[in-house]
Amino acid sequence: MTQEQILSCALDVGEQMLLCGAEVGRVETAIRFICNAYGCVRTDVFTITSSIVVSVMDREGNHCTQTRRITGTGTDLTKLHRLNDLSREICAKKPEPSYIRSRLHQICEKEPYPLWLQALGSALIAFSFAVFFGGSLIDGLVAAPLGLGLRYLTWLLQRSGMNQIFSNVVASFLLAISALLLTRSGIGQDVNKIIIGNIMLLIPGIALTNSLRDMISGDIMTGMLRFFDAVLVAAAIAAGYILAAQVLGGAA
Amino acid sequence: MNPFVQILMGGLGTLGFNVLFHLRGRKLLLATLGGVISWAVFLALEPLVPGEAMRYFLATAVVTVYGEILARVKKTPTTTFLVPSVIPLIPGGALYHTMNYALNKQWSAFAHQAFYTLQLALALAVGIIAITTLTRLITAARMKRKLRSSRHVYHHSIH
Structure with missing residues (x-):
């Protein structure tokens, strides 16, 4: 296998790992282990959430560098598990690039949960957290269908290619409007709890925690990127919410 | 609020998120149990530990131990x-209240709540880091011992 092929395969695996929510430290380790398994004597990896840069050197002192631009993130923990297995397998057996490519293809082909099931999951989240934060059972039951709709809405917005900040404004605006209207018509009881349950779906709480985790463990660049991303998303959600309150006149 | 209801709701909410994270089978159940444990520990600590951030830190540390052990048993990333x-x-709740203060233009309450939210996120992050660092040290020490006894190189023990 040529140096270029080794690099390209290692980057393919690393790219997919990053896309399904692995920490940058893990991605860097996986890439380094794969390259070293194929006999690179030196591997330098630099990863942030939006890019991977790898340089390798073989025994003869030949250098090779490749970079990838990574766009989009998600969390798919089953896919991450499979990629992790694949990277272990590559290190142990050192297979041909065609094998690695076909296995990667297999992993990426595997269907994640269908949209309707994800929507039901969102409804469950909205219901549970509305009650968790002190809402009544009725608040939970009002929050649930909004959570269901929210999943379809974010899916639509994602497909339309609208940028993340603006689609968050739209999602939280529509969410707040529906919650306010449902409460004013007397169906919902406490609008705050209904919104809070649903906002758990939008709010970047995990991203905020992870960004601090990155910074403390030394990945300052990634941490800062994630931190400002989380703050911007939170501001976008607040903007949509404030807009809704203005449109319907006054606060909740 | 009835603590059992709240723990149940925390668990159900975690289950919902696990579906969004595409977890399957036994991993789905074990990950959901983690959510139940974290909130149960948080509530159980209430009479013992006065500081809320401290309770967040301790509850996070406990479930990080849970996560690290399971990850090794199941051979999967932590x-x-x-x-x-x-x-x-x-x-999420704290972040929402921060937002609400901004809506009502209560800026001093807003700043206060924003720092409080950051403090909680920091407690979580530090709780995770403390345990993962400790696990790494233990794993490294065990690897060294293994290496010394067998002179055999384990290629992917970090995975």
Whole structure:
């Protein structure tokens, strides 16, 4: 296998790992282990959430560098598990690039949960957290269908290619409007709890925690990127919410 | 509020998130159990530990131990169990209140609440880091001992 092929395969695996929510430290380790398994004597990896840069050197002192631009993130923990297995397998057996490519293809082909099931999951989240934060059972039951709709809405917005900040404004605006209207018509009881349950779906709480985790463990660049991303998303959600309150006149 | 209801809701919410994270089978159940544990520990600590951030820190540390152990048993990245387990502790509520103060233009309350939210997120992050660092030290020490006894190189023991 040529140096270029080794690099390209290692980057393919690393790219997919990053896309399904692995920490940058893990991605860097996986890439380094794969390259070293194929006999690179030196591997330098630099990863942030939006890019991977790898340089390798073989025994003869030949250098090779490749970079990838990574766009989009998600969390798919089953896919991450499979990629992790694949990277272990590559290190142990050192297979041909065609094998690695076909296995990667297999992993990426595997269907994640269908949209309707994800929507039901969102409804469950909205219901549970509305009650968790002190809402009544009725608040939970009002929050649930909004959570269901929210999943379809974010899916639509994602497909339309609208940028993340603006689609968050739209999602939280529509969410707040529906919650306010449902409460004013007397169906919902406490609008705050209904919104809070649903906002758990939008709010970047995990991203905020992870960004601090990155910074403390030394990945300052990634941490800062994630931190400002989380703050911007939170501001976008607040903007949509404030807009809704203005449109319907006054606060909740 | 009835603590059992709240723990149940925290667990159900975690289950919902695990579906969004595409977890399957036994991992789905174990990750959901992590969410139940984290909130149960948080509530159980209430009479013992006065500081809320401290309780967040301790509850996170407990589920991180849970996640690290399970990850080794199941041979999967720690993230698989760690991210779901801390879901009930994620300061979503605090972030919402921060937003609400901004809406009502209560700027001093807003600043106060924003720092409080950051403090909770920091407690979570530090709780995770403390345990993962400790696990790494233990794993490294065990690897060294193994290496010395067998003179055999384990290529992917870090995975």
